[in-house]
Amino acid sequence: MRQFHLPSIILGLLLTSTAALAQPISWANMAHVAAGGSVLQKVSGCDGCDDTGASSFETIDSGEGYVEFTVGEAGAFFLAGLSHGDDSTSYADIDYAFRFNGAGWADVLENGVYQSGGDTPYEPGDVFRVAIFGNKIQYIRNGVVLMEHPQTVQYPVLLDVARSEEH
Numbered sequence: 001m002r003q004f005h006l007p008s009i010i011l012g013l014l015l016t017s018t019a020a021l022a023q024p025i026s027w028a029n030m031a032h033v034a035a036g037g038s039v040l041q042k043v044s045g046c047d048g049c050d051d052t053g054a055s056s057f058e059t060i061d062s063g064e065g066y067v068e069f070t071v072g073e074a075g076a077f078f079l080a081g082l083s084h085g086d087d088s089t090s091y092a093d094i095d096y097a098f099r100f101n102g103a104g105w106a107d108v109l110e111n112g113v114y115q116s117g118g119d120t121p122y123e124p125g126d127v128f129r130v131a132i133f134g135n136k137i138q139y140i141r142n143g144v145v146l147m148e149h150p151q152t153v154q155y156p157v158l159l160d161v162a163r164s165e166e167h
Contacts, residue, residue: 066131
């Protein structure tokens, strides 16, 4: 099974409009993966199925915050973002996510539904952020807001990751 590497996953708790407190991630709800730091490796399950994933113990309990991660490899198909809970490994379980297609393109899904306006190319080293800012959800790549829209967020939220083998 292939590894997918998110070399600098941080969950940020925004304290003011300009300062953040970053926390390292501790993995929970691991399904068909082995974890070592920020590396998740699919070790069992169905090839091509959305039956693999993990989430963070750390949460954003209220207010503003974000999850930020750096893409570690171009060939991995995965979703990562913010979610109120982690009930399954289904892509639809992640409330606000970037989906990486394993071929250099990412887009935005909310509860498994494609959202127009967040499509972007990516390569290893690109930094992605899903943020709660005011009453908006923002999707950011390398510091540029790709899309944002008003959204009432159900708290707490956590980092949620779903992984599949290439399709």
